[in-house]
Amino acid sequence: MDRKDDYETPSEFHLDEQNGERYQREALKPERSIRGRLSPLVIYTLLGLAILMSFVILGTAVHLITGNSEEVSVSLAKLKAELAELTKNLSHGRPFNQWRRFNHKLYYFSSSRHSWNESMKFCASMKSQLVxxxxxxxxxxxxxxxKCGHWIGLHDTVVEGVWRWVDGTDYATGFKNWxxxxxSNMGLGLGTDCALVTxxxxxxxxxxxxxxxPLCEKPED
Known part of the structure; x- marks a missing residue:
């Protein structure tokens, strides 16, 4: 394996683990959103709508008091345009639990954490595999x-040091980005037999x- 100049250590990336805490696994339902949490897109869109409604009410009150309907209409039209632009920009966000298309494949970035074996089952439940x-x-x-660690379909659980892709892709001649x-174990002890990308x-x-x-993939339909 070639050494890379940009040395990375575990302290330089976020694995986002819950060390020493009990973890309650979520049911393997890909359509389920983040538990108890709305996506940023939904939150900001609702906030934008609330602001717009506030201005509509304010504009109506001003209109009733001043009778200057033309000025109020222009202001409301401007606000609607700004809200539409806000919604457009938010739509480019990257929420979890959605399939994303790239190069004739679909990729699923889950919001729920699992062990490597459970992640294999998670992807299989959606007729896909670890990437x-x-x-x-x-x-x-x-x-x-x-932005943090995601499981990929690479392991050496069969023979220590012999890495294999879950779909049989030849590891020795294939792409690598270690x-x-x-x-290596890097002081982590034995059992570091599954790969993640950070x-x-x-x-x-x-x-x-x-x-x-889990980071799942499947061919585009």
Whole structure:
């Protein structure tokens, strides 16, 4: 494995684990939104609508008092245009629990964390698999869409040190993007047999029973 100049260590990325805490796993339902939490798009859209309604009420009151309907109409039209632009910009956000299309494939970035084996089942429940990264463009697409650790379909659970992709893609000749000095235990002990990709793009060998977000893929219909 070639060493990379941009050395990454576990302290340089966010794995977003709940170390030492009990974790209540969510049901494997891809359509379920983040528990008890609305997406930023919904929150800001509702906020924008509330602001617009406030101005409508205010404008109506001004109209009743001043009778200057033309000025009020112009102000309301301007507010509506600004709200439409706000909604348009928010639509470019990247909420969890949605399929995203890239290069004739669909990718699912889950909001629920699972072990590596549970993540395999999670993806299978949606007729997909943990992602197999085959190229630099695919790697860059994934990196743009994540900020913390996501499981990928790479492991050496069968033979220690012999890494395999879940779909049988040849690991030895295929694309790789391990972080510097990876894959290795790096003082983490044995059992770091499953791979995850981080927000900085590097791949890390990690404990298979730790909890991270599944990253699933399937062919575009």
């Amino acid at each position: 197999v990264i085959n190229s630099n463009p695919e790697q860059e697409f994934i990196q743009r869409n994540i 972080a510097a000095y990876q894959p 927000g900085t793009g590097g791949w890390y060998a990690w404990h298979c029973d730790s909890w991270h977000y």
